[in-house]
Amino acid sequence: MTALSFPPLFQGQDTRGEDPLRFACARAASGCDAGLVCHDLRADVLRASLVFAPEVPLQKAAIMLPICGIGFQNALGALAPPEIAVHLDWAGGIRINGGTAGGLKMVASPPSPDQIPDWMVVGLELALWPASAETGNTPDVTALISEGCGDVEAPALLEAWVRHTLVWISRWSEDGPRPVHTEWSGLVHGLGEATQMHGLTGVFKGVDEDFGMILQSDDDTRIIPITDILTEVP
Template identity: 55%
Template sequence: MSNTVHFPPLFHGMALTGTADPFAKAQAQAIMGCDAGLVVYNLAADQLRAAMVFAPEVPLRAAMPVLISCAIGFQNALGALAPPEVGVHLEWPGTIRVNGARCGRLRIAASHQDPAAEPDWIVVGLELPLIPANADTPGITPDDTALYEEGCVDIRTDDLLSAWVRHSLVWINRMEEEGLKPLTTEWRGLAHDLGEEVNWPLSAPPETGTFLGTDEHFGALLRSGETTRLLPLTHLLEGTT
């Protein structure tokens, strides 16, 4: 299947097999100095996992919305390939919602976590279950789903991967050319739990409050009582390998 994955110009692929983790592999390749545009992927029978390497030329704070571009890119890609009745929404921490249930996530890592310094690289990862982990006990976790459980069994994973990269690139280019306004407008229409109470297990204890939206850098605004606090997008960064 790996030889059927097509990427836009300046992007190139690295296929993995078995249990190899593309997110970890992409970080390792970035640390060794690989070119930006590398897409590491593992198209298994039960899940799609992939990661893209970027080399931003701006401080980390300004580069972090690449995660939002890739999230919208995935929503657009799946929306174009899935039946029209399939709804795809996005949680601020990276969780993907398909028909309201959790169905995979996006992740992000960078060469450092200093918002004011330019990173050497950023890696955005995608994890998407195709079949439920508890296939023998359906319904045991009703808030979790898998792509093929939601009427998407005819979608080829290589097509979805190609579309994710292509649609993400569209939004990254728009962000660079037009700023964050188009990204903000598109994302607000796809955001899950906007204006609702959230419980995000990003730390201990979890981050809770009413999700009011984002600031100009896509930091999350959470209100608890009379207090509104900001979670910067860098709060989602994971440690390097």
């Protein structure tokens, strides 16, 4: 495979079959620089993780999850046929033409919302080919090839994800969260619909400034902080 090309300050690391999320967390815990892109590109799945070094408390830094989601949508949108629709779940899921094709996970240490993390990692996993030929048994699950994206190559998609994510990190740094909110609100799945999250049921009304889910029920309105969807260090 041709060497991958990333923007300045980003360095690629092929994990050669090891889980990139676990690999990236281990490297981050050992003190690696931010901008490490750990990746494992298989024939059937794209797995990659980005290492960040936040300078704000985790409650604010967790905006990297929706930023990485926007970056992915922009990247696939630039490479896939124009009729392909990409949407994002609040909790990190990625939907292509309505079917779940993968998702994003976020890990941070320490995981306290009020503390500045020593490091943070956002991991991406995307199905390139369906796990089973019997796709009719799982109509809500899909893969890139199943949605007419056979010409989208995993290396190019990974490179584009990093580039577009960097663009949105820069916009957030310069203009604050408002542009991120505006872009993300047009991509989020299930807005205005009934949903269940962390044992709570209600209507997904939107997000607060820090991307906490606003969940409205007959009794009251609750906000689920985005830090509640943190994944434990693998």
